[in-house]
Amino acid sequence: MKIHVLILLFFSSFGFCQTGSISGKITDGRDPIPAVNVIITPLGTSTVADADGNYSFKELPYGNYEIIFSSVGYKNNRRKITLNSASQVLDISLLEDNKDLDEVVITGTMKEVSRSESPIPVEIITPKLFKKNPTASLFEAVGMINGVQPQLNCAVCNTGDIHINGMEGPYTMILIDGMPIVSSLSTVYGLSGIPNSIVERIEVVKGPASSLYGSEAMGGIINVITKTPYKAPMISADYFFTSWGEQSLDAAVKIKAGTATSLLGVNYFNYNVRADKNNDNFTDVTQQNRISIFNKWNFDRKENRLFSIAGRYVYEDRWGGEMNWTKQWRGSDSIYGESIYTRRAELIGLYQLPTTERIFTQFSYNWHDQNSYYGDTPYMATQQVGFIQTYWDKQFGENHTFLLGAAMRYTKYDDNTPATARLDGSNSPQNTPLPGLFIQDEWALNSKHKLLGGYRFDYDKNHGGVHSPRVAYKFSPNVHNTFRASFGTGFRVVNLFTEDHAALTGAREVVIAEALNPERTYNGNLNYVLKVPLSFAVLGLDATGFYSYFTNKIVGDFDTDPTKIIYDNLNGHAISQGVSVNTDLQFNFPLKVMAGISYMDVFQKEALDGGGTSKVQQLHAPKWSGNFIATYTLPNNYSVDVTGNWYGPMRLPILPNDYRPEYSPWFTIANVQFTKKFDYGLELYGGVKNVFDFVPKYSLIRPFDPFNKDVDNPITNPNGYTFDTTYNYGSLQGRRMFLGARYSFF
Template identity: 80%
Template sequence: MFKKYILILFGFTALHAQTAKINGRVTDGKTGILAATVLIEGLNLLAVADENGNYIIENIPAGSYEVIAASVGYSTLRQKFTILDGETQTLDFKLQQDDESLDEVVITGTMKEVSRMDSPIPVEIITPKLFKKNPTASLFEAVGMINGVQPQLNCNVCNTGDIHINGMEGPYTMILIDGMPIVSALSTVYGLSGIPNSIVERIEVVKGPASSLYGSEAMGGIINVITKAPYKAPLVSADYFFTSWGEHSLDAAVKINAGKAKSLLGINYFNYQVKADKNHDNFTDVTQQNRISIFNKWDFEREENRQASIAGRYVYEDRWGGEMDWTPAFRGSDSIYGESIYTQRAEVIGLYQLPTAERIFTQFSYNWHNQDSYYGTTPYMATQQVAFVQAYWDKQFGDNHTFLLGAAFRYTHYDDNTPGTANENGVNRPQETPLPGVFIQDEWTLNERHKLLGGYRFDYDKNHGGVHSPRVAYKFSPNQHNTLRASFGTGFRVVNLFTEDHAALTGSRDVVIAEELKPERSLNGNLNYVLKIPTDAFVLGLDATAFYSYFTNKIVGDFDTDPTKIIYDNLNGHAISQGLSLNTDLTFNFPLKVMAGISYMDVFQMEENENGSLQRTQQLHAPKWSGNYVATYSFPNNYSIDLTGNWYGPMRLPILPNDYRPEYSPWFLTANIQATKKFDNGLEFYGGVKNIFDFVPGDPLMRPFDPFDQHVNDPVNNPNGYTFDTTYNYASMQGRRVFLGVRYNLF
């Protein structure tokens, strides 16, 4: 059982002995809302409601304030009140369900809890309620429901992929779990696979560089997976679905109470063992996968509501793709082609608030990632370990300044079987990369309408030296219906060359670094405008953003100048990512809700050619136009229908010299439909169709009949010298499929 309330004090106001307080109940009109937050703005006093929706906030100085009540999946309520010394007031809140347009507390933009509406940094959110409208077996696919975020498959055989934000490649996206940067480099393609959906509270996305708080790799943006606090979770939850293609996905969690500690144990299991070859090229259309992930998080009750938690995750996956008659007996052989990847991963993350009057937090994480793989006859064996520790001081100065000061240290150990981790004599030499840094931030509330944020970070890399990353953000809210945000900042990335180009770094090529490489840098600016239009018939929300990023020192590998070498150098030029995005959400006074987004982006690089002039090259897999939509209609008796989909304009694809395949993909749309029936006992059934219009690309593999390139030198049958190629990809080869599932939640 929960205590009557959980109270978390922010700031230093607890030193002043005040007796005024407010209490009350947060409900949906019928029942209390567990873990709803009640925040007194300006004082940064926050209470979390118990299982009955009851809350209490004490030690309130006399004065006039605005209180904010919020919860995931509900609209936010604001109410002004005036309180005297020694007075007790009762304030009750009735929240309306609002699954898609959320305004709850977020942390990613500023590394601390703040109302999404009040954050000077724009943060986009998806919650389980949203991505359950199109159920997926991993969060890798789920994040595609955010406009401008593109899950991109990079190989048609092994189906590994990464996340693109505003057209920038996967290595420019930092993936966090509970604010810890534990997914990077070697593990990027597995970062969002195998995280149990049942333990996810929400996913927060910040687009554009955020290096002043999070350091290297946060150049393109951040995806922060916020896991549920055990006290917020149901006692038992389970979600199982299967598809007509033979996929099986199970997601389950259980809450455990152990005295002053509470635990959440989650498991995710995905299995797909049906070989499909719909395009008759003798290769699997979708990789066979067998994956299990176990997650366990503990929260500890401490005096004065100080925070302490620790969590761990283990992932094992066996995946393979290749010729239809491949079996594990042919792993690494040259008779039947297959790509087989065994992956093991272990993670530990923790948070501990020091027992001091000041709010000082320490965070730590460690992850171990092992990959045992064969790409045809080419082995790739790699191990990566990343340790991270961080401490920061969260301080309120007066009524207007919220201050953050911290230091961080990340250590990366990487080893593989390629020339990338060997010295000039061929002796194995694992890479060791220490990266210390310090950061500072101040959020200055000028008045009710104006807020200014300034931040700065300094990191030191043993190869690149000191790296400076400042940023500034401004928010103007003339009223509750209009909000304007503007921000400018820099980003940087200390590149681990060989974990990103491992497929090319096999064999006997010599690795040549042409010059002392500089860290990749970026300058970024964006302008965000949010408008809410309430009418008698509907409520319309508009969220428009213009973004521009200028990248220098981009590190590229030259594989063509000398076939015996890979030459690494900084780009002799610059790269640009620019564009516009618009998100809309429309809630009618009848039970229909619609969300839609559209993005235009232009991502390219300008490089000096042999004539000394700049030559423009469009970024691969970065469509200029893209968008998504979600529409939900609710019927009586807890029936509902969801329509979801994504569409993409032409994107540039990797082609071979004299390739007969088009360099740009066509316009295409993937659409899905789902029907759901919910019962009052926590049970619900759902089913639908994915990829309704059965869109699949053409034949993406080059020369699938000769995967070992045994006959490429045949001038009669192969006059263009084509080689086996798996990288020509812009959409999944998985066509239309029916799915059925069941969910259960017991509180």
């Protein structure tokens, strides 16, 4: 018996000394797939397939192995094999996996299309991404996208706008579910109060998209896509507070009622702690009390036709000013404060007609009321915007996807300034109809080439007909490389008064030049996307070069006639140009890093009366900027997130003989967060915002005389300074701790 055992052990050991090879070819069922990462376990040895999809392992001891095949854009394939001969062949066919590359996007083409197939480059923020640095509003969250800059424009009331590629806020169009729900008067506050719990993703398109979306889509689009109720958790909640006293609550619940499913979301934000860390007797951060309620309904219909309707109501009370200000001083010239009451209601809907053709009708309505005092200057305004569009989505053959539609936008605006008053003093609200037609064809030339052409015609009562064409081309030689090129024009029909209300004080007659032309832009960009599996990580690279030429900028002339404001086109042009690069690395160990860098040169050139031109850099447009996000996953469901943005010098508004520098310094705002995930959908998180405690050195000028009562005193004010709130390039909040909890139940 013992002899038999010894003989068996001898031959077994002899077998283990033998070696062989495993090789094969990797295809998608037809064509070879290059650069596939191949790992053989339990040895841990790896290799990368060559350009023809071939791989091989040599001098492997006989035995049992598992081989893992992974590549960007394909599902992982695990195959077990027993090596018992000198050479064995294992050919593999990988299936496409659209999980990473093919997130569904709609903004670039106004219909659902996978991100990798879209001829228009679209950047995405998901809730998973902006949970890495919790914010109380989407206004702050979009700052995680490279080249998108939330800019605070007032150091007292903390109102702001969103810059894309350095262009000012009025050139950025804000959409909710594809509807132009946020614009003009409401742009300042529109992204505040959208409950994070109802957001599925945020899509960003940089560059003009007027051929589909009309006026204001001149510099770019930010589209907030809300969750489909039936996909949402039954209950979700997110609450956090900071050491500065900020509190934010976000909650949502799903309700099923017959054939309808509803998602009800609530956002509440409160900050009522007065802080004056820079000792200028003004609040460093605006006091806010805001509540927003959102409700969306989806209805089940025959043949899966779409029907949804959603509404939102927002109320906000915000103020900033001197530390001893109270509401009894609202509108007085004794103690300075900027107090803004905002009420806002929105309605959004989508209905697919019960026809064999895919015909959709979308509609929206919003009412915005602002009751505000800036010191002792009142500004009372109401705006209503109604929008409806119908479009036909048609597939012609296998290669043409066609879109044809008509839209109508109607704006009614009224305020307490001379802008909406007749010469006799009677009220005359502004009414602006804006009808439009658009057409688009997406032509798949073959599996690697795609061409998109689009055109839109709008008619404005002041500007007449406006034409907006665009063309885009996508070339994908393989799953790892994508090239995109596009050219288009954009336009903006300026709502003069809602964007210039601060200047409209006094008894001035508003004059619009007879030959006033709409602002226009001509834009071209090149985009390259690379996805490469390396032996230690998967590398993603997204690089874009952009160039935009702006003409007919509409400006107000306050100097020619002191009794008039004359609006006319600028005698010159503006340019926004630069390069933006985003990278991401998903390592084989649990670390993921994303980083971006942008270089942009944004300036305006104006013809001088005596000949020549003057060049002026755009305010609040740093030439260099970037972002970074790093996530490391630890055992037992712990994780660490490091996020931040950095900015180079940006030009700031200064007064004559100003002691404050005209350009800001380089600065970084970095944050760190620690998260622990528990079973049953519970997460606890906490961390530090503004880790390096950066605070702008300068802000208000003459805060001790905010009503300019002593401004003409040559002894105390020899330089003639006036109280100024516009010099601002960053939050005055320093380092602060935060702690929060999230819960989701499906």
